[in-house]
Amino acid sequence: MTSNPPPPTGRTTWRVLLAVAVTIAAASVVLIVLDPGKSGSYFTLIGMLCLIWLSVTNLRRLR
Numbered sequence: 001m002t003s004n005p006p007p008p009t010g011r012t013t014w015r016v017l018l019a020v021a022v023t024i025a026a027a028s029v030v031l032i033v034l035d036p037g038k039s040g041s042y043f044t045l046i047g048m049l050c051l052i053w054l055s056v057t058n059l060r061r062l063r
Helices: 011-034 039-061
Strands: none
Touching (some): 011 039
16 A cells, blocks of 8 residues: 655745745735835735745745
C-alpha cells in the first residue's frame, strides 16, 4: 500500500491573500502620498499590514 502525500493545507490561499494584500497596501501608500488628508487610506493600509502579517505567519506555520 502506498502512502499518498497529505492534501494541500491552504498554502495557495494564503499566498493569494498575501499577494492581494501587498498590492492593496502599495496602492494605499501611493494614495496617502498623493492625498494625505484622506483617513480611509490609512485604515486600508493598517488593515493590509495586518493581513500581510497574518498571511506570513500562517505560511510559516504551514511549512
